Amino acid sequence: MEETANPKQRPDRLGEVVEASTDHFMVHCYELYGAPPLGALVRCGAEGPVYGVVGEVATTSIDPGRRPIARGRDEDTEEDIYRNNPQLSRLLRTEFRALVVGHALDGETMRFLAPRPPRIHAFVYSCGADESQAFTSSLDFLTILLSAPVPSPDDVAASFVRQASLCHPDPHGFLVEAGRELAVLLGRDTLRLSGILRRLSP
């Protein structure tokens, strides 16, 4: 697929909010398959930004009435299908649902729901290492991820912790600290806790 350079588009700008509520926002990505991985930390809105964790990613037809069909019988590679059907890049879209985990207020980071959802069409950015490190200096918001209404909240929480650990100078220490936090939150649900901890193991 051809990449079109857009000077107005910063490389960390992922897409725009197309649906928003106080606990989540849906993002339409500018690039097909351009969603960040499950568990990634993202930020939207310029003033009083809202932070979210990617909880679900989907690529679907823009028109619910037009399902994609198999096109590759005579093609050598998957890439050939896209090259020979350039319209696909306009007819498919990648979206992700971000679970709201915090926001900034008067320069201070709050690790709980924002008082208002982001605006529709708010730009959504991926968070860099420094921003992720700063946000995850406290894991107060993990309970939001564990109770999120997504297909597999444990996978989201584990992916988030694993990615966040890489932004810290001592990734192992961060994982241990996150494990402790999870143990407190999940209490006696040892089956669930061990499942998440297994996902955190290298």
Next chain:
Amino acid sequence: MPLDLGNTAMQIDRMAAGLKGRAYEKRQRLERALETARGFDPVSYEDKRNRSGPAAAWRLPTASDSPGAAYPAQPPPDDYRVIATDGSDIGADRNMPARCYVINVGVASLTYGSRPNAELSSRARLYAEADELVIRDPDSHFRQVWIEGNVLAAKRMAEEATALAETAAMLPDDLPTLAIMDGSLIMIGISGHGYEDYVRRDLVDNGLMEALDRLRGLAADRPLAVASYVSMPAGVEVVNALRLAACPYHAAECERHCRETAPGARPCDDVADGVVDRDLFWDILRPGQRSGLFRSSSPLVANHYSGQEVCFFYLHAGEEVARVETPSWVAADPALLDLTHSLAFEQCRLGQGYPVALMEAHEQAVISAGDRRLFVEQVDTALHDQALPVRTSEKSRSKRLRWL
């Protein structure tokens, strides 16, 4: 019960039985048509066509080639572009509170090869001014026709051609390009006696032809082919040519020789009755092949297309035989003709039987039932906001309410 399906089911069964009964005879006629096509001599045909002139009851195309000829498609260029337009409309409805209509034109521009890309868009325009709702005779302001029905369809076609020309003009001239429209290049709906000449001048001379002239101008300094694509064509012009070839008389003076003979029993009916061009070419062509070139003898083209005559060939698109029409300047240029043939077939291959660019243009143009309803609501709201009376017909109201 709006439609008695039990009743229609029996009628459908009878229809199917009738078709089956006539299938053998039709196949026999088709075999004779194929035989005539294989022995067709274009020179003798043209001689007889000229001899017959207007005495022939059938519309006879110019045939520079035998209907039995078949040409393979060239492979498409490495890099190329296909642009397509299609349109739909919301016609003026006297049951609505304001008289107006909408034309929505969908545009698809698909680039293939080393830098694949796609641009899909639509442009909707509302026509509501007094002089936009009618076509007036410039020689007499007492004569006018409302833009509705066939006239609206023709105006929509002119808008599609204009959008095609505008799109082509905005694109870089670096790639071989096929600009393609849906349906026939001939505005068949307004070609009959029901419309006066000023209507045709407005829609053809000042509409469609202006756009085609612009495309022709663009093609002067870039590899640009222009065509229209007819899926499941019902044309019989080539079959008419076979009628003439099978006519036993020196000239086809139909009124003189066959006036007393019942339809189906005339000598030329042996190769033609019930046969359409696509039946013929389904047997003559293999997938990807095109037929020879023919030139339409439509009087509308002769009188209003300012020298851009409409040529056509049939294409075996894989799942069906389609008709591809081009202006004569495309047909006369072997490179542009090859490009048209090659890209039309490749588009059908990629679109699983139908040109993908046309399919996407259609998807951009289509106005759903929901959008139509919302449009009427928008009109109602806008009139209400301006404190104008929102009157609708009782018929329209009763259709919406549907009480018991």
